[in-house]
Amino acid sequence: MSPTCISRPKIPVELLLDVVSFYMESLPLRGRPRPKPAWALVEPVSLVCHVLRRATLKAWFKTLCVRDKSDLLAIQRDWPELHRWVRTFVCIFPDPKDDVDWDLGGFDCLDAVSVQMSTGVHAYPFTRFINVPQSVETLDLTGMAEAGPMQMRAVAETFPTIRTLKMQPFYTWCGLCNTNELSSFSAEVPSLLVYEGGIGLPMHFGKFLAPLTALETFCITTVYDEHMILGDAQSPYDEIGKNENIWVGECQSCMRFLYPDDVFREGWVAKKKEPEVRLPVLKKVEWAFMTESDLYETWLLF
Ligand SMILES: [Zn+2]
Numbered sequence: 001m002s003p004t005c006i007s008r009p010k011i012p013v014e015l016l017l018d019v020v021s022f023y024m025e026s027l028p029l030r031g032r033p034r035p036k037p038a039w040a041l042v043e044p045v046s047l048v049c050h051v052l053r054r055a056t057l058k059a060w061f062k063t064l065c066v067r068d069k070s071d072l073l074a075i076q077r078d079w080p081e082l083h084r085w086v087r088t089f090v091c092i093f094p095d096p097k098d099d100v101d102w103d104l105g106g107f108d109c110l111d112a113v114s115v116q117m118s119t120g121v122h123a124y125p126f127t128r129f130i131n132v133p134q135s136v137e138t139l140d141l142t143g144m145a146e147a148g149p150m151q152m153r154a155v156a157e158t159f160p161t162i163r164t165l166k167m168q169p170f171y172t173w174c175g176l177c178n179t180n181e182l183s184s185f186s187a188e189v190p191s192l193l194v195y196e197g198g199i200g201l202p203m204h205f206g207k208f209l210a211p212l213t214a215l216e217t218f219c220i221t222t223v224y225d226e227h228m229i230l231g232d233a234q235s236p237y238d239e240i241g242k243n244e245n246i247w248v249g250e251c252q253s254c255m256r257f258l259y260p261d262d263v264f265r266e267g268w269v270a271k272k273k274e275p276e277v278r279l280p281v282l283k284k285v286e287w288a289f290m291t292e293s294d295l296y297e298t299w300l301l302f
Contacts, residue, residue, distance in 0.1 A: 017055050020056055021059060024059040024060065027041050028041075032114075032298075034090055034092070036065060036090075039060070042060050057085075058085050061082055062085060062086065062087045063090060064088070065090040066089075066091055068094070068095065069100060072102060072103070076103075076106070083106040083108065084108065086107050086110060087110060087112065088114065089104065089112070089113050090113075091114070092116045093118055094117070094125040100128070101130045102128050102129045104129055104130070105130070105131030105133075108133055109133075109135060110133045110135055110136050111135060112136065112137065112138035112139070112140065113126075113136055113138070113139050113140070113159065114142070115140070115141050115142070116142050116143045117142070124151060126139075126158060127157075132159055132161075135161075136161055136162060137161065137163045138162060138164040138165075139155065139162045139164070140167075141155075141165075141166065142167075143170075144167070144169045144170070145169065145170050145171060146173070147167045147169035147171075147172075147180075147220065148173045149173070149205065149207070149208045151169075153208040155209070156208060156211040156212050157211070159212075160212065161214060162212060162214065162215060163214050163215060164215075164218075164219070165212070165218050165219070166220075168223075168290070168295075169221075169223070171223075172220075172222045172251075173202045173205070174202075174249055174251040175249060176254035176268070178204075181253075182223065182224070183222045183224040183249075183252070184225045184238075184252045185228065185238050186228065186235050186238050186252070187239035188241055189241075189289050190241055190243075190289065191288070192286060192287065192288055192289070193240070194284060194286050195285040195286075196285075197283075198282045198283075199246070199272060200218075200248055200285030200286075200287070201248065201279075201285055202249040203248070203271075206275050206278065207276070210277050210279065213279075213281070214281060215281065216282060216283045216284070217283065217285075220285075220286070220287055221288045221289070222287060222290070223290050223291070223292055223295050224290070224291060225292055226292065226293065235255070235256050237255040237256055237265075245259065245265065245269050246269055247287070248272060
């Protein structure tokens, strides 16, 4: 039999696409803020044939990472089809001096936006996003210096449809002295504090987040100075393990100076239990904690 007579079994294209889809979904993802496998794991499959290349690219570009606005302009100019593939738009260290709008119009299937910023820069590039699709339900902001009421207002104005807001600022807003501080505690720090039923936001956040009528979940990470735990005298008021005072970002100084006054402290805690502005569908507020050293380690991944 001549070689041309050999009948090679053909695998249906649909099955090949299923295999690619399964493979792509099984790949390990890089951590926050880039939920995307490494290209080195994807490239071999993309080189098999035209059909698999398209399938792998489509799956890989479910998450689009851009560093510069010129990347976005190049996509709009050269690869408009990509708009339909992207579900998560990740912007890494955008230039804070670039004050031109980032137009997300056309990303009609977008679910999530992540922006990794630089803590040394007190500018917030996410405020320059325009035409954010109404399909965006999740916003993840990492690396920002501060997260106070002004940043909450900017989030609400730019991403009005979100249901989940995640933030990892370097400084934490204290609703007592109305400043952003690097947190510190004098006892063991819990890994997570969870509040349900519409409480748990720092003072004034509710007022500025009020336009977010679909917001269900708010997750914020507090970066803290781990050296203060052993280096400073313990105070019962800045131990948040038992969380009797419903900690929502108060700085160590305020807790130490103001909380010994029982009348003041009880009144403050009562206010937090019955916030002036309660977001209509807010179900959960999560406070996670991260040491300053751990934060610096995550930066080494970039
Ligand atoms: Zn304070």
